[in-house]
Amino acid sequence: MGSQTLMSKLFIVDFTELNPTAASWTSTCQDIRQSLENHGCFIALSDKVSSELDKAIFCAADELFDLPVGTKMQNMNDKPYHGYVGQIPFVPLHEGLGIDYSTTEEGVTNFTTLMWPKGNDSFRESSLAFSKAVAEIDRMVIRMLFESYGVEKYAESHVESTTYLLRYLKYRAPEVNETTMAFPSHTDKSFLTILHQNQVSGLEIQTRDGNWISVEFPPSAFVVMAGDACKAWSNNQVLSPNHKVTMSLSGNKTRYNVALFSFLNDMKLVEVPEEFVDEEHALQFKPFVHVDLLKFYDTDHGRRSQNILKDFCGV
């Protein structure tokens, strides 16, 4: 049954056994919509990732980051922010790698063979199983969000046009006198992002009124966050929150986050449903190809922009 509580200002939605016939379905759809409009995120509990898979995914992260930098740097992608990130003097604690098309056998196998030419079955299997399990949560959230807006008829084609990027993210503990800023403030360019961390916290989210809140989440929970594409689709109703990662100086543990980002493929435009536009609600954003938003963000203009959607596709 779905249940929600307001904890550290964020809703917790329990997806375990939640389905369209559950008595709480409709109210949970509304809670998800409200959470995404008010805070741009909520906490999800789900049994889709077993405790074995949970353990396996962080072992996989350990193994991946232990590879030589030269190997990790081979993780390249024409799409901006999809490949290896690391060795950046301004962000010394952080490293990340991305598996594109991570819910497909081919996507995960290509990445695994690039990192381990002789193969690594446990890494490949855990990455694929984890991506598939978290993508199920993503699809459920889309379905519920679309339903809450009365536009569920668009959910299926949206889901069919979605591709997934799995990113392994590492933040080492800062040394004395080193910066605690582990990942600078930004909004995600995805449609949705689903974050899953080891027990080390550090994520902070900016609320609509400008305050930063630390996100403490229960072990094995997920943070579901709206990206700029979801904000654009909703005609500016959903918040895609600023967020950043700060590591504690007193802690000495490495933080891992395994994050699933969803994107629409090039055949499907990100566009505001006509149902969201009327005399009182003018259309705010022109339709766009999702990857073009990332390409814009990858330019000086895009990176400097204080309002990326307005500058990229504002009407």
Ligand SMILES: O=C(O)CCC(=O)C(=O)O
């Ligand atoms: O590690 C986290 O909690 C957040 C990572 C993040 O914001 C990102 O990769 O876009």
Ligand SMILES: [Fe+2]
């Ligand atoms: Fe992010």
